[in-house]
Amino acid sequence: MSHLMSKGVLLFCFDTEHTRYHKILEHCVRLVKKNICKDITVVTNFNTYQKMSPMGFINYRFIEPELGNKHNGRAWNNVDRHMAYELSPYETTLVMDIDYFCFTDNLAQLFNTNYDFLVSDTAYDLTGENAFDQRRWSMIPMVWATVLLFKKNNRVRKLFDTVKYIKQHYQYFTEMYRIYAKNLRNDYLFAMALQQINGFMGYEKLPFVLPTLPPNCEVVKITDEGLAWKYKDQISYVENQDVHVLNKEVANV
Amino acid sequence: MDIHELKRQSDLSYDTAVAKRNALEKATSRLVVVYNEHIFRADPQTICLVRTLKESHNNFCVLDTNNNPVEITAPDEFLSILLERNQESLNAYNQIYKTFARKDT
Numbered sequence: 001m002s003h004l005m006s007k008g009v010l011l012f013c014f015d016t017e018h019t020r021y022h023k024i025l026e027h028c029v030r031l032v033k034k035n036i037c038k039d040i041t042v043v044t045n046f047n048t049y050q051k052m053s054p055m056g057f058i059n060y061r062f063i064e065p066e067l068g069n070k071h072n073g074r075a076w077n078n079v080d081r082h083m084a085y086e087l088s089p090y091e092t093t094l095v096m097d098i099d100y101f102c103f104t105d106n107l108a109q110l111f112n113t114n115y116d117f118l119v120s121d122t123a124y125d126l127t128g129e130n131a132f133d134q135r136r137w138s139m140i141p142m143v144w145a146t147v148l149l150f151k152k153n154n155r156v157r158k159l160f161d162t163v164k165y166i167k168q169h170y171q172y173f174t175e176m177y178r179i180y181a182k183n184l185r186n187d188y189l190f191a192m193a194l195q196q197i198n199g200f201m202g203y204e205k206l207p208f209v210l211p212t213l214p215p216n217c218e219v220v221k222i223t224d225e226g227l228a229w230k231y232k233d234q235i236s237y238v239e240n241q242d243v244h245v246l247n248k249e250v251a252n253v
Numbered sequence: 254m255d256i257h258e259l260k261r262q263s264d265l266s267y268d269t270a271v272a273k274r275n276a277l278e279k280a281t282s283r284l285v286v287v288y289n290e291h292i293f294r295a296d297p298q299t300i301c302l303v304r305t306l307k308e309s310h311n312n313f314c315v316l317d318t319n320n321n322p323v324e325i326t327a328p329d330e331f332l333s334i335l336l337e338r339n340q341e342s343l344n345a346y347n348q349i350y351k352t353f354a355r356k357d358t
Contacts (some may be wrong), residue, residue: 114290128271241279
């Protein structure tokens with residue numbers, strides 16, 4: 001089967017000085033293979049690749065990550081998402097953050113839709129504290145670029161071109177849209193690009209909210225069915241529910 | 254009156270409320286179903302609409318979750334998929350819900 005007629009998952013993974021992202025990737029790949037699909041492409045660099053344990057058949061694309069972005073004072077090599085269109089070998093691609101753990105096959109069915117670009121606009125705080133419902137200063141709705149589904153066509157190529165353009169002029173666009181963030185976030189890039197390329201009107205979205213554990217939750221156990229976390233001295237868990245884990249210490253679990 | 258017992262009950266109630274909320278969110282996510290290359294929710298509104306339209310039409314149009322019109326040409330099949338997903342999701346929620354009831358007693 002030609003790759004251009006195929007469907008697959010695209011993941012980005014670059015270790016940093018402080019975080020062994022390849023360990024998070026290993027959890028993610030295991031769950032994607034079990035619940036989403038077997039066709040996986042990992043975008044990484046050679047240094048990270050050398051540390052990975054064998055994960056079965058995986059397609060690798062090697063690039064050097066763009067440096068300079070930081071999160072909580074630590075290096076955060078996450079600004080290459082705009083290259084997903086060129087790097088994906090698939091006609092239909094599901095791009096996911098590696099800290100999004102698919103404990104269900106909910107996302108797998110999206111490969112069978114005719115939408116050419118889907119993204120979620122809502123995160124759901126699993127601690128019950130609604131940490132993501134903060135005051136919004138920006139003039140446009142935000143999206144969570146944690147999970148993206150796209151097909152290769154002319155319209156989507158223009159969307160990614162717009163993402164690249166906004167990234168080049170990030171300060172201008174963030175000021176224009178009143179996005180008061182110091183670091184570069186894919187969420188903002190895609191929110192602004194979707195606004196621009198869709199004629200400043202709405203766009204189609206994933207019907208899911210993204211169940212998310214805030215950074216102050218410590219993941220204490222991961223299995224193939226779910227995970228448990230510690231928050232304010234209490235242990236909670238979910239099973240058979242996807243979870244986006246923001247605390248990068250999950251690499252040590 | 255044992256204040257520690259009251260605090261323990263309060264903590265338990267909070268934990269149960271959060272776990273119930275998470276279980277409901279899990280059930281809601283599971284209601285999403287793809288049919289005819291479009292996304293739908295197997296919720297009561299969709300099920301009732303499809304069932305009502307099916308009574309008098311062999312094919313009809315409904316809106317997907319992004320308000321795109323979709324022509325349904327096999328209503329029985331579509332309704333069956335919606336019902337199956339709806340009950341799968343709610344049965345799973347019911348199982349979790351029963352554990353909350355046990356904790357409260």
